[in-house]
Amino acid sequence: MTRITLDLDALLAKGQIDSAEAVRLQGFALPDRQNGLLVNILLIFGAISVAGGTIALVPNAMTGLILALLSLGGAEFLRRSARGNSLKTLGMALTLMGTLGLAGWVGWEFREVDDGTLPTLLIALIMTASALWFRSALLAAFAVLSLGAILGSGTGYWHASYALFVEEPTITIIVFGLLAAGLYHARKSLADAWANLVTVSARTAFFMMNFGFWVGSLWGDRVGEHWFAPSRWSDRSEWREAALAIPDHVFTLGWIGALVAVIATSRRSSFLSITSIVFLTIHGYTQYFEYLGAKPETLVVGGLVLVGLAVAGARFLMRPNAKTS
Numbered sequence: 001m002t003r004i005t006l007d008l009d010a011l012l013a014k015g016q017i018d019s020a021e022a023v024r025l026q027g028f029a030l031p032d033r034q035n036g037l038l039v040n041i042l043l044i045f046g047a048i049s050v051a052g053g054t055i056a057l058v059p060n061a062m063t064g065l066i067l068a069l070l071s072l073g074g075a076e077f078l079r080r081s082a083r084g085n086s087l088k089t090l091g092m093a094l095t096l097m098g099t100l101g102l103a104g105w106v107g108w109e110f111r112e113v114d115d116g117t118l119p120t121l122l123i124a125l126i127m128t129a130s131a132l133w134f135r136s137a138l139l140a141a142f143a144v145l146s147l148g149a150i151l152g153s154g155t156g157y158w159h160a161s162y163a164l165f166v167e168e169p170t171i172t173i174i175v176f177g178l179l180a181a182g183l184y185h186a187r188k189s190l191a192d193a194w195a196n197l198v199t200v201s202a203r204t205a206f207f208m209m210n211f212g213f214w215v216g217s218l219w220g221d222r223v224g225e226h227w228f229a230p231s232r233w234s235d236r237s238e239w240r241e242a243a244l245a246i247p248d249h250v251f252t253l254g255w256i257g258a259l260v261a262v263i264a265t266s267r268r269s270s271f272l273s274i275t276s277i278v279f280l281t282i283h284g285y286t287q288y289f290e291y292l293g294a295k296p297e298t299l300v301v302g303g304l305v306l307v308g309l310a311v312a313g314a315r316f317l318m319r320p321n322a323k324t325s
Contacts, residue, residue, distance in 0.1 A: 061108050068101030075134060092136065099130040099139055103146075120149045135193065137200040144179070144204040151175060153208065169216030170223050170246055173209050177258075180205035203271060210279045213258065216251030217283065218290065255283055 008025060011017045017025070075094035078087050103123045110119035124146035131139035148154070152167030166172050183202035187195060222243040259276045266272040288305070289298065 061105055064101055064108075065105045068098045068105060071095075071098030071101060072130075074098075079134065091134075092138075095130065095134045095136055096138065099126060099142075102126055117150065120146065124150060131197065135197055137196050140197050140201045141204045144176075144201050144208065147179075148172065148176070148208050153211070164211060164215075166212050166215040167225070168223070169212040169221040169251065172212035173216070176205040176209040176212065180209060203275075206272065206275065210255075210259075210275075213251055213255035214279075214283070214286070216246070217248055217255055217287065220248040220251065221246045252283075252287060256280070259283070 006025060008017070008022045012019070012022055071094045075091050075098060078091035078094070103126050106119050106122050106126065110116070110122075113119065124143060127139055127143035127146045130136065131143050148166075151172050152165075153172060154165055156163040156165065180202045183198050183205065187198045187202065190198060222245050225243055259280045262272050262276040263280075266276070284305075
């Protein structure tokens with residue numbers, strides 16, 4: 001997009017344009033987004049301050065629920081009444097605050113429940129409904145990640161460490177693989193207004209599928225262990241021994257096949273192609289050190305291999321297509 005800056009007062013003073021022309025050019029001016037963004041930021045911090053102070057004054061779950069509902073109500077009001085993009089940032093912030101607040105309230109209310117399937121399912125439904133209603137790509141990604149929580153996936157953090165866990169690699173791969181494929185297929189027939197939402201959801205599902213392969217390639221899987229042990233087994237250990245076991249080498253080879261298939265069938269330099277190459281490199285690097293260990297000689301060889309893969313990948317991605325050549 002080409003931008004041209006004109007000093008209308010100077011042009012008028014020099015007689016290069018008349019008053020009518022100045023008014024006409026003024027009508028083509030873009031809105032001042034910097035001032036609008038500043039107003040939105042001030043309003044967001046004001047809303048956060050009010051919410052934080054209210055919770056501090058009345059520290060209970062009901063206060064959080066009321067504030068979350070008020071945030072969603074404010075976001076809906078702005079969506080219907082605000083003209084243009086003047087308060088779009090504020091509306092997005094209120095949507096995020098309200099949705100996360102409502103999800104947090106559900107988690108708090110069900111914090112003492114032994115089976116966490118119901119609250120995670122409710123949170124996933126809240127995220128999905130809010131993403132669809134407000135057409136929020138960020139919440140769409142959260143909705144897909146919430147589905148992963150239902151299947152036993154999540155993250156953990158402690159001092160200077162961050163962990164990713166996938167308790168059901170096989171089911172995670174199947175569910176998110178089908179979800180990603182379905183969303184990419186549906187994107188072709190949906191209106192442009194939904195394209196960004198569906199694309200973000202599909203890409204998040206593709207990431208989750210690869211995470212399932214990653215964990216499975218290291219530890220294998222015992223399908224269904226996350227949810228329950230059948231009543232005929234006296235304890236979880238017996239159920240673990242009787243569960244369907246899939247060894248890690250199945251995931252190791254399956255991941256290679258899946259990534260190569262995606263690279264071969266997707267457009268070069270597309271998200272799927274580049275992401276698959278990245279995960280293929282991660283997979284090779286992980287397996288390399290899993291079997292050979294982090295020794296000085298393996299670090300040198302592994303680094304040289306990684307550099308070689310980077311050069312080969314760059315040549316592949318930068319190679320001109322047959323049509324353009």
